[in-house]
Amino acid sequence: MILRRDEPLAPRTSYRIGGNAEYFFIPARADEIPPAMSYCRAKGVDLRVLGGGTNLLVRDEGCRAVVSLERLKHTDCYGPFAKAEAGASFPAFVKKLADNGCRGAEALAGIPGTVGGALVMNAGGHHGEIGDFVKRVRVVEPDGRMVTLEHDACGFRYRDSDLKDRIILGADFEFEEGDRDEIRAKMREIFAKKKASQPLHGRSAGCVFRNPEKAPAGRLIDELGFKGTRVGGAAVSPVHANFLMNEGGASAKDMLELIQWIRNTAQERAGVDLQLEIKVW
Numbered sequence: 255m256i257l258r259r260d261e262p263l264a265p266r267t268s269y270r271i272g273g274n275a276e277y278f279f280i281p282a283r284a285d286e287i288p289p290a291m292s293y294c295r296a297k298g299v300d301l302r303v304l305g306g307g308t309n310l311l312v313r314d315e316g317c318r319a320v321v322s323l324e325r326l327k328h329t330d331c332y333g334p335f336a337k338a339e340a341g342a343s344f345p346a347f348v349k350k351l352a353d354n355g356c357r358g359a360e361a362l363a364g365i366p367g368t369v370g371g372a373l374v375m376n377a378g379g380h381h382g383e384i385g386d387f388v389k390r391v392r393v394v395e396p397d398g399r400m401v402t403l404e405h406d407a408c409g410f411r412y413r414d415s416d417l418k419d420r421i422i423l424g425a426d427f428e429f430e431e432g433d434r435d436e437i438r439a440k441m442r443e444i445f446a447k448k449k450a451s452q453p454l455h456g457r458s459a460g461c462v463f464r465n466p467e468k469a470p471a472g473r474l475i476d477e478l479g480f481k482g483t484r485v486g487g488a489a490v491s492p493v494h495a496n497f498l499m500n501e502g503g504a505s506a507k508d509m510l511e512l513i514q515w516i517r518n519t520a521q522e523r524a525g526v527d528l529q530l531e532i533k534v535w
């Protein structure tokens with residue numbers, strides 16, 4: 255187990271924003287996690303789990319304790335069956351699935367981060383989401399027990415699951431067998447559409463708000479006239495209004511002010527209570 259003190263979190267997030275973690279754990283094995291949890295409990299500190307940091311805004315003051323599963327990153331694929339540890343790169347895993355002819359993987363194209371983050375967020379899009387293919391998930395419960403949850407116990411729903419208070423270690427998946435060239439072609443098509451409609455290369459955390467029932471959040475924010483609006487270094491993308499970008503030097507305070515401004519305006523002018531999709535630490 256590696257334990258670092260005052261680890262900067264900004265370089266570990268796609269926003270490149272935020273302060274340090276007072277305690278930063280990097281376990282080499284899953285059985286090192288429960289002792290780290292006990293250590294934090296004894297100090298009265300919450301232990302948060304960091305994946306790829308692609309759906310995350312870390313506050314400027316940082317946080318107390320963080321565990322990264324970056325060393326638990328093994329993946330395996332045999333026919334339509336696959337296994338992945340939580341710290342594995344999600345895009346690399348999805349590519350492996352496509353190369354092995356796993357039909358359904360194409361729906362997961364272009365989503366950054368780790369397998370653990372994808373599971374807890376039930377990452378996906380119009381064409382499908384990761385929870386559709388999960389057989390079982392291995393987790394550490396808040397009390398330190400390691401258990402396996404079958405699909406139905408995971409509570410997968412729109413960009414959410416019942417996994418969020420647990421530490422995900424890894425999962426088993428099952429896909430349908432498909433033609434790898436067809437899957438790869440479909441994947442390229444989905445990625446090209448994403449690239450045309452979303453600012454994939456700037457510093458963002460993807461969509462900031464969940465889509466409300468009435469209309470997509472991006473359309474609503476655009477209709478409220480926010481595209482291009484800035485607070486300090488934080489700005490609403492002119493390409494997709496649900497992407498709030500760090501255009502350089504944005505603080506978490508800038509980003510949170512912009513978020514609050516949009517939420518207040520959506521409430522006052524459209525009667526919509528926008529909820530955050532990203533996590534704020």
Ligand SMILES: Cc1cc2nc3c(=O)[nH]c(=O)nc-3n(C[C@H](O)[C@H](O)[C@H](O)COP(=O)(O)OP(=O)(O)OC[C@H]3O[C@@H](n4cnc5c(N)ncnc54)[C@H](O)[C@@H]3O)c2cc1C
Binds near residue numbers: 308340369379454
């Ligand atoms: C350019 C861009 C495009 C994106 N497009 C999409 C998209 O199309 N669809 C989509 O769904 N998302 C999208 N996202 C958002 C993001 O990539 C996903 O939500 C992703 O699955 C988050 O994974 P992560 O590893 O980065 O999680 P993090 O950001 O590190 O963490 C997110 C949450 O998951 C928790 N978590 C992470 N790992 C674990 C674990 N092992 N156990 C327990 N909890 C854990 C964290 O504590 C945190 O609460 C996009 C983001 C960007 C920057």
